[in-house]
Amino acid sequence: MSTVTQGSSEGSDRWAPVRDLPPSAKLVAKVLDYEESMTQSRLAEETLLPARTVRYALSRLEDAGAVESRFSFSDARKRVYRLRV
Template sequence: MSTTTDKPPVAEQAAEDYRERLRELPPSAKLVAKVLEMDAPLSQGQLAEESLLPDRTVRYALNRLEEQDLVDSRYSFQDARKQVYFLER
């Protein structure tokens, strides 16, 4: 006996929620999120280098992503003076 539900699986719902929160952000934040999706964790300088965005724009994008709880940071293991960023899903 099988039962069917109209609810999507938890992983699919989380992915849709992530995409919906990202949809409202500016293009720079979307680009930074995509770079982090491909190669995280990265420092702010590494993000600027990979995305070809100015440091100031990367800072703005990271702030917007943090406001939406889409990105998190921790201190770098290689250089404790720097923070590295990664996606929070």
């Protein structure tokens, strides 16, 4: 049983920056965990959240240091987001 507890605590430490964020930010982080990087519009499609909610979630995640962004190489008007935790 201690192995299970130890394994889950390691996962908790990884997600520590996200733990106290709103549910929308947690959902966006989890989707980014499955995909290497995504644009805001693609995140809105995948999470089924409104674009405004995704924008808010990403700003909270960036403030927490859980997400980093860069400009898209294919379209410089868009930003691509990647999970850091």
